[in-house]
Amino acid sequence: MHAHIGDLRSPRDLHRKPVTVENLITRLNEEGIDLAVVLPWPPCPEAVEFPGLFSEYPDIVSQVRAAIRRPDRLIPFGNADPRWGGNSASTDFSWLLERFVEMGCVGMGEVSANIYFDDPRAVNFFRQCGEWDLPVTIESTGPGEGHYGFIDDIGSPHLERLLIKVPDTIIIGHGPGFWADIGDGITIEEKSGYPQGPIRKEGAIPRLLREYPNLYADISAQSGYNALTRDREFGINFLNEFQDRLLFGTDVCFGDEEGRTRHLKYLKKLLEEGEITKKAFEKITYRNALKIMKRYHA
Numbered sequence: 055m056h057a058h059i060g061d062l063r064s065p066r067d068l069h070r071k072p073v074t075v076e077n078l079i080t081r082l083n084e085e086g087i088d089l090a091v092v093l094p095w096p097p098c099p100e101a102v103e104f105p106g107l108f109s110e111y112p113d114i115v116s117q118v119r120a121a122i123r124r125p126d127r128l129i130p131f132g133n134a135d136p137r138w139g140g141n142s143a144s145t146d147f148s149w150l151l152e153r154f155v156e157m158g159c160v161g162m163g164e165v166s167a168n169i170y171f172d173d174p175r176a177v178n179f180f181r182q183c184g185e186w187d188l189p190v191t192i193e194s195t196g197p198g199e200g201h202y203g204f205i206d207d208i209g210s211p212h213l214e215r216l217l218i219k220v221p222d223t224i225i226i227g228h229g230p231g232f233w234a235d236i237g238d239g240i241t242i243e244e245k246s247g248y249p250q251g252p253i254r255k256e257g258a259i260p261r262l263l264r265e266y267p268n269l270y271a272d273i274s275a276q277s278g279y280n281a282l283t284r285d286r287e288f289g290i291n292f293l294n295e296f297q298d299r300l301l302f303g304t305d306v307c308f309g310d311e312e313g314r315t316r317h318l319k320y321l322k323k324l325l326e327e328g329e330i331t332k333k334a335f336e337k338i339t340y341r342n343a344l345k346i347m348k349r350y351h352a
């Protein structure tokens with residue numbers, strides 16, 4: 055549910071290798087992954103230090119076009135910034151969403167505008183995505199300068215208000231600001247990072263998953279991996295309780311070996327050890343994804 059193509063390097067990691075359609079498919083083959091959702095990037099100025107202007111696929115539409123050429127392996131999402139269309143809370147996004155749907159996009163993301171989740175511009179945008187049957191993957195962070203993603207406070211009150219305001223939109227949680235709240239008692243710095251150690255009391259995310267059927271969670275990236283593994287027993291219980299709501303993804307941003315992630319290996323290990331059932335494994339790795347991507351037809 056979470057792959058990228060293009061040049062996502064910041065000036066600090068110019069030694070890394072950009073992701074191409076070719077090296078992405080090679081990696082999928084090596085890891086035994088049949089299909090990957092391509093989340094085009096970047097939708098907003100805060101998502102990157104510098105936009106990937108010199109990339110082989112420099113913008114959202116060129117990444118969608120590259121992905122639709124490989125329908126056997128890649129599933130495209132569209133992307134947008136809720137502030138587009140004049141930075142208004144009543145922008146009509148249907149023109150844009152219709153274009154994406156015509157191109158074959160089956161969702162939107164990762165949407166990462168650096169505004170509060172329940173900002174009226176965000177609510178307007180998420181509501182319309184739901185009307186077009188497009189689930190939305192979000193990037194999230196705590197407050198403060200230099201971060202990107204939707205902003206929230208400890209306990210995810212802004213995300214909760216958004217979930218209430220757009221009950222017909224499927225929202226796929228992702229990113230440090232989301233996963234930090236798996237456990238209670240984090241600091242404001244940890245809200246934008248990777249809190250460590252055992253979880254003594256659950257945080258907002260398990261409760262939100264229980265209370266709001268329109269919330270799903272993408273386990274990709276260091277944020278998802280850390281949340282599931284910082285307290286092994288808690289993580290296993292979480293995977294089991296929310297096996298109908300979790301979505302496997304990697305969020306690999308570079309084409310080299312060092313960028314690879316451990317998520318699939320970890321899920322396979324838990325399956326082997328009998329900590330999760332085959333049924334749960336299949337739901338998390340693909341069945342839930344197929345269920346929520348209503349516009350996707352293999």
Ligand SMILES: [Zn+2]
Nearest residue numbers: 056093164305
């Ligand atoms: Zn990503």
